[in-house]
Amino acid sequence: MACGSDTPFDLGIIGGGQLGRMLALAAIPLGIRCLVLDPDSNCSAASVAEVINGPLDSADHLRRLIECSRVTTFEIEHTNPHFLRTLESEGNRILPAPSLLGLVADKLRQKRHFAEKGLPVPAILAEDVAGPSPYAVPVIQKARFGGYDGRGVARVEPGAEFPLPGKTFVEEAIPIEVELAVLVARNTAGEVRHWDPVEMVFDPRLNLVSSVVTPARVPAGTAARAIDLARGVAESLAPLGLAGVLAVELFMDTAGYLWVNEVAPRPHNSGHLTIESSRCSQFEQHLRAVLGLPLGDTTSMSEAAMVNLVGPDRCEPGRYTVGGRAEACAVPDVHIHLYGKRAVRPGRKMGHVTARAPSAEEALHRARLAAGALTFDTGIEGENA
Ligand SMILES: Nc1ncnc2c1ncn2[C@@H]1O[C@H](COP(=O)(O)OP(=O)(O)O)[C@@H](O)[C@H]1O
Ligand SMILES: [Mg+2]
Numbered sequence: 001m002a003c004g005s006d007t008p009f010d011l012g013i014i015g016g017g018q019l020g021r022m023l024a025l026a027a028i029p030l031g032i033r034c035l036v037l038d039p040d041s042n043c044s045a046a047s048v049a050e051v052i053n054g055p056l057d058s059a060d061h062l063r064r065l066i067e068c069s070r071v072t073t074f075e076i077e078h079t080n081p082h083f084l085r086t087l088e089s090e091g092n093r094i095l096p097a098p099s100l101l102g103l104v105a106d107k108l109r110q111k112r113h114f115a116e117k118g119l120p121v122p123a124i125l126a127e128d129v130a131g132p133s134p135y136a137v138p139v140i141q142k143a144r145f146g147g148y149d150g151r152g153v154a155r156v157e158p159g160a161e162f163p164l165p166g167k168t169f170v171e172e173a174i175p176i177e178v179e180l181a182v183l184v185a186r187n188t189a190g191e192v193r194h195w196d197p198v199e200m201v202f203d204p205r206l207n208l209v210s211s212v213v214t215p216a217r218v219p220a221g222t223a224a225r226a227i228d229l230a231r232g233v234a235e236s237l238a239p240l241g242l243a244g245v246l247a248v249e250l251f252m253d254t255a256g257y258l259w260v261n262e263v264a265p266r267p268h269n270s271g272h273l274t275i276e277s278s279r280c281s282q283f284e285q286h287l288r289a290v291l292g293l294p295l296g297d298t299t300s301m302s303e304a305a306m307v308n309l310v311g312p313d314r315c316e317p318g319r320y321t322v323g324g325r326a327e328a329c330a331v332p333d334v335h336i337h338l339y340g341k342r343a344v345r346p347g348r349k350m351g352h353v354t355a356r357a358p359s360a361e362e363a364l365h366r367a368r369l370a371a372g373a374l375t376f377d378t379g380i381e382g383e384n385a
Contacts, residue, residue, distance in 0.1 A: 008068055008069060008070050009033045009034060009035040009050070009068055009069045009070070010027070010032040010033050010034070010069070010070055010071070010291065011023075011027060011032055011033070011034045011035070011069060011070070011071055011072070011073065011287065011290070011291065012034075012035050012036070012037070012065045012066055012068065012069025012071070012072035012073070013034055013035070013036040013037070013045070013049070013072070013073055013074065013075055014036075014037050014056055014062070014065065014072065014073070014074035014075065014076065014079050015036065015037070015038060015056060015074055015075035015076035015079075016036035016037070016038030016040070016043035016044060016045035016046060016049070016051055016075075017038070017043060017044050017045070017075060017076065017339075018044045018339040018341075018349060018351075019075035019076070019266065019267050020034075020036045020038070020043070020044065020045035020049070020075040021043075021044040021045040021047075021048055021049075021339060021340070022267065022272070022275075022283045022337075023045075023073075023075065023267065023283050023286060023287065024036065024045050024048040024049035025048050025283070026281060026283035026284040026286075026287055027049075027287055028048065030284070030287065032287060032291065033050075034048075034049040034050070035049060035050045035051075035052065035065060035068055035069055036049045036050070036051050036052070036065075037051075037052045037054060037056060037061055037062065037064075037065040038051055038052075038053065038054075038056070039053070039054065039055050039056065040053075040342075041053040042342045044339045044340050044341055046340075047340055052064055052065050052068075056076065056078060056079045056080070057078075057079050057080040057083075058080075059080065059083045062079070062080060062083055062084065062087065063087060066084075066087050066092045066094065067092065070093065070291075071093045071094075071095055071290050071291055072092065072093065072094045072095075073094075073095055073096070073244060073266070073286070073290045074101070074266060075266055075267070076266075077101060077104055077105045077264070077265070077266070078105070078146055078148075079101070081098045081099075081101045081102035081105055082098075082102070084098035084101065085098040085099065085102070095188070095241070095243040095244060095289075095290040096241055096242050096243050096244050096246075096265045096266075096290075097240060097241020097242075097243075098241075099240050099241055100237055100240040100241045100242055100265055101265065103237075103240060104263060104264070104265055105145060106144050106145060107142055107143070107144050107145075107147065107169070107262060108124070108127070108142075108144045108169045109144075110262060110263065111124060111169075111171070111262075112124070113236065114233065114236065114260050117232070117236040119229065119232060119233060119236065119260050120229070120257075120258065120259050120260060121259060121260050121261075122140070122171040122172040122173075122174055122259055122261075123171060123172040124169055124170070124171050125139060125169075125170045125171060125172060126169065126170040127168070127169045127170075128167060128168060128169075129141065129162045129168065129169075129170055130162055131161065131162065132159050132160065132161055132162075133156045133157070133158055133159060133160055133161075133162060133170075135156075135158055135170075136158055137158065137173065138155055138156065138157050138158065138173045139155075139156050139170050139171065139172065139173055140153065140154070140155055140156070140170065140171050140172070140173050141153075141154045141156050141162050141163070141164050141168050141169070141170050142154075142164075142168060142169055142170075142171065143164055143166065143167070143168050144166075144167040144168060144169060145166075145167060149206075149207060149208050150206075150207020150208065151207070152164065153207070155173060156170075174251045174253050174259055175253050175254045176251045176252070176253060176254075177251075177252050177253060177254045177256075178199055178216065178217075178218060178251075178252045179199070179200040179201075179202065179249065179250070179251055179252075179261075180197050180198065180199060180200065180216050180218065180226050180249075180250040180251070180252060180258075181197070181198050181200055181212075181247055181248060181249050181250065181268065181270035181271075182194055182195070182197045182198075182226050182227055182229070182230030182247075182248045182250065183195045183198075183230075183245055183246070183247050183248070183268065183270065183271045183274070183282055184230050184231060184233075184234040184245070184246045184248060185244065185245050185246070185282075185285045185286070185288075185289050185295055185298070186234055186238060186242050186243055186244070186246065186289060187243060187288060187289040187290075187292065187293065187294070187295050188243050188289070188290070188292045189292070189294075190238070191294065191295050192231065192234060192235075193285075193295050193296075193298045194227055194230060194231060194298060195214075195271065195274055195278055195282070195298045195300070196214055196215045196216070196223070196300050197214075197215065197216040197218070197223045197226045197227065197230075197250075198212050198213060198214045198215070198216055198270050198271075198273070199212065199213045199214075199215075199216035199217055199218070200212050200249075200270055201213070206310065206347050208308060208310065208347070208349070209269045209270065209308060210307065210308055211305060211306060211307045211308070211364060211367065211368070212269070212270050212272070212273055212305065212306045213304075213305045213306075213360045213363065213364055214273055214277050214300065214303065214304050214305070214360070215300065215303065215360065217360060218252060219256070222252060222256060222258065225258055226250055226252075226258055229248070229250060229258060229260060230246075230248035230250070233246070233248045233260060233263060234246050234248070237263075237265070242265065243289050243290050244265060244266065244286045244289045244290045245265075245266060245267050245268070245271065245282050245285055245286040245289065246263055246264070246265050247263060247264040247266070247267075247268030247270055247271060248260065248263050249261040249262050249263065249264075249270075266286070267282045267283055267286050268282070269308070269349075269352075272306050272337070272352050272354065273304045273305065273306040273354045274298075275335070275337075275354065276301075276302070276304055276335050276354045276356055277300055277301060277302050277303075277304035277354070277356065278297075278298055278299065278300055278301060279296060279297040279298065279299050279301060280295070280296025280297055280298055284296055285298070301356075302356040302357075302363075303356065303357055303358065303359055303360045303362075303363050304354055304355065304356045304357075304360075304363050305354070305355055305357075305360060305363035305364035305366070305367040305368075306352050306353065306354045306367060307352065307353050307364075307367040307368055307370075307371035308349055308351075308352050308371075309338070309349070309350045309351040309352055309353065309371055309374055309376075310347055310348060310349055310350060311344040311345045311346050311347055311348040311350055311376055312344075312346065312375075312376065313346050313347075314346070315344055315345070315346055315376065315378050316378045316379060317343060317344065317345040317346070317378075318343050318344070318378050319342065319343060319344075319378065320343070320344040320376040320377055320378045321376075321377050322338060322374065322375070322376060322377075323374070323375035323376075323377050324373035324374045324375050325374070327370075327373035328353065328370040328371075328373040328374050329370075331355065331366050331369050331370040331373075332355075332357075332366065333355055333356045333357065333366065334353060334354070334355045334366055334367065334370040335353065335354045335355070336351065336353055336370065336374070337351050337352050337353070337354070338350065338351035339351050344376040344378060350376055351374075352371075353367050353370045353371045353374070354367060355367040355370060
């Protein structure tokens with residue numbers, strides 16, 4: 001793409017998946033023009049933003065994206081922090097800063113950073129292990145780089161082989177009662193806001209967040225402590241160039257104690273429901289934060305629940321049609337978000353459904369009802385979503 005100096009985009013986004021798509025969607029009413037970089041020219045964001053087609057870690061492609069954009073952000077951490085630092089040193093604006101991205105992309109460095117700041121993280125037991133686990137209790141082995149959606153995390157029983165190759169570390173296994181997330185936003189002026197803690201319900205088989213509920217069903221004191229911890233995490237990252245939305249994942253253990261698990265310096269699956277549950281969504285907030293605008297109001301407007309829509313177990317990967325829209329739309333106060341992916345695969349995130357209701361339980365019930373009605377059918381000729 002030829003990009004003259006008089007026609008820059010307002011925002012470059014590294015990655016054009018569903019997060020890039022929802023960022024670009026939130027940008028439209030604000031008149032913010034987005035350009036995304038993605039290896040797939042038919043990526044989710046392609047229908048709402050212009051696309052540079054290329055690998056996320058390619059120096060040439062990153063340079064083109066960034067030089068065409070007033071500010072560049074990302075929807076995925078797996079890019080090239082080293083080269084981004086070079087582009088930043090040449091005067092390009094990349095937010096959150098590449099040095100923060102570098103820290104977060106290495107789960108071990110990230111964890112050590114939080115431990116040094118006195119934040120409660122599970123104990124790190126070893127690095128680069130192989131062979132049978134010598135521990136008398138189950139432990140968690142994690143890939144340092146590149147893991148997501150549970151790929152790169154393994155629970156290892158005493159005596160069992162450590163399954164993950166490459167650079168990994170081992171940490172203490174926490175007896176988790178509830179998984180929580182607190183989203184925090186920090187803008188370039190240093191203003192910070194948070195949303196109410198949400199509860200994340202995992203699909204143990206797919207290792208994906210299957211549903212999210214707001215507010216989290218935990219004691220008020222626990223919610224307040226979760227907010228304090230998340231703001232503490234954000235504060236610890238501010239000197240490294242935090243701007244935008246930061247998702248802080250936490251565990252509440254069976255004794256009610258909170259642990260910081262990991263962070264993502266970008267919009268996050270746990271915040272999709274803010275589109276309908278909050279005055280300002282995580283996507284609009286991220287735009288505001290990185291573009292130097294005042295932050296929006298994060299006040300919650302309703303109890304809500306989100307259910308992810310994933311490709312069915314036994315589907316034939318490929319093109320698909322969406323079924324069940326009428327049944328899903330018949331559920332009260334339900335909001336369907338399909339990501340426009342060209343192909344369905346087992347376990348692939350295809351969309352999500354959010355429902356609002358007077359109680360969190362009713363919201364979850366409604367969201368599950370609508371999600372259960374929607375299908376991704378293959379083997380039928382027709383158009384995609
Ligand atoms: N120390 C731990 N103890 C118990 N369970 C853990 C621990 N670390 C991770 N898990 C489980 O594995 C899931 C994925 O781990 P996480 O570090 O968040 O990786 P990902 O980047 O894939 O989200 C967590 O949401 C949690 O369910
Ligand atoms: Mg996680």
